[in-house]
Amino acid sequence: MTRIPSKDEILAWISENPTLTSKRDIAKAFAIKGSDRIDLKRILRELEAEGHLTKRKKTYRDPDKLPPVAVLEVSEISPDGDLFARAREWQGEGESPRILFVAKPGDPALKEGDRILCRMTEVDGDDYSYEARLIRRIGQTAHRILGVFRKGAEGGRVVPIDKGADKEWMVPDGATDGAKDGELVEAQQTGAKPRMGLPRARIVARLGDPGAPRAVSLIAIHQHGIPDDFPDQVIAEADAMKPAGLKGREDLRHLPLVTIDPADARDHDDACYAHADDSPNNPGGFVIWVAIADVAHYVTPGSALDREARRRGNSTYFPDRVVPMLPDRLSGDLC
Structure with missing residues (x-):
């Protein structure tokens, strides 16, 4: 009679051979044949019932470990x-x-x-x-949509804002995330798309009043995945910045530089100044000064600010807002 391995021996084999975990593999490893496989099957079931193994189709593995x-x-x-x-x-x-x-x-x-x-x-x-x-x-992953939530007797539905979307989405009671009727929401498909009837979804984000002036910008930001908030590490790094001093710099504050920004602007464009060139090599010519912010003084290579700026690539402008590439401490103050 073939010796049946102990539970510990079976668990050790599965741990050491994660790609050979079917009942057939285990039986072959311990030379178990014929009717003795009935005892092996019983032990595997006991290990499964005790939580040491989980069965996936025809293989067994430790439930607290991922498969190969x-x-x-x-x-x-x-x-x-x-x-x-x-x-x-x-x-x-x-x-x-x-x-x-x-x-x-x-x-x-x-x-x-x-x-x-x-x-x-x-x-x-x-x-x-x-x-x-x-x-x-x-x-x-599951399809997501942006739309207006309409409350119903048992949950509600989401009316997509995309003109190309021809179907509403049904939201069951308990999957509304507390959304109010008429709110702009983001919903995620749940389950397979049915052949008939409305697809089912759950609310994953509530975005406020779609009729508000900011709605257009919010919709664009949301649909295009534009990051509109900064990680804590990036904010902390920006907040710790101090104004650049004059050490190692030439003081040009006597130049009457001008910008074309309105008086209340915080994010200034390049400042300019032009004056006649007195060089004999440039008769009738001018010298143009262009003053730009020294962003590199604050955003150093490899810093959290540098990594976030690379991830964003640019500032994004809307009629009512700007999604900046750098936190406000830099984009609206120091730079």
Whole structure:
């Protein structure tokens, strides 16, 4: 009679061989054949009932560990530009482990919400437990829409603001996030899109009155994913800045520089001054001075401000607001 391995031996095998975890693999590893497989099946069921293993289709694994290949969702991009992800399926205790995505040359650019199939490696990182390497990108997460919430007897519906959207979205009671009738909201699809009837969604963000003057800008900002707030680290770095001194600089404050900004402007354009050139090499010519802010004095390479400015790329202007590339302490004061 074949010796049936103990529970500890089975768990040790699965831990050491995460890609060989089917009942057939385990039976082969311990040379279990014929009717003895019935006892193996019983032990595996007991381990599953005790919470030591979880069954996925025809394989077994430790529920508190991720499989060697997993579907992930990009969950955040750190101020340093690192991508972190979460497992789409997690059956262990506590929160899903944090996963660092390790890109290789040729990988596509990823953003928050992308779903990816990755090979997993368990590591002992400072703030993450796994590293993931891309096999392929498999698409984005559930579809999101921006629209006006209309309250109903059992939840409500979202009327999309996009002219090309021809369907409203049904929001069940308990998925409204407290939205009021007529509010501008962002909703996310829940479940598969039905063949008939309205798609179902839940409210994920409440954005206020769509009729307010700021609505147009808010809609544009939201739909195009323009970042309109700054991470705490960036704000703290900007707030700690002091006005640049004159040390190592030439004082040109005697020049009558002018700008074309209104009197109440805080974000000034370049200042200019022109005067006749007295050089004999430039008869009838002029000298033009152009004064610009010394942004590089405040935004140093590799700083939190530098990383955030690179992520944004530029300031974005709307009729009623500006989404700046740098925090107000710099864009509206020191610079």
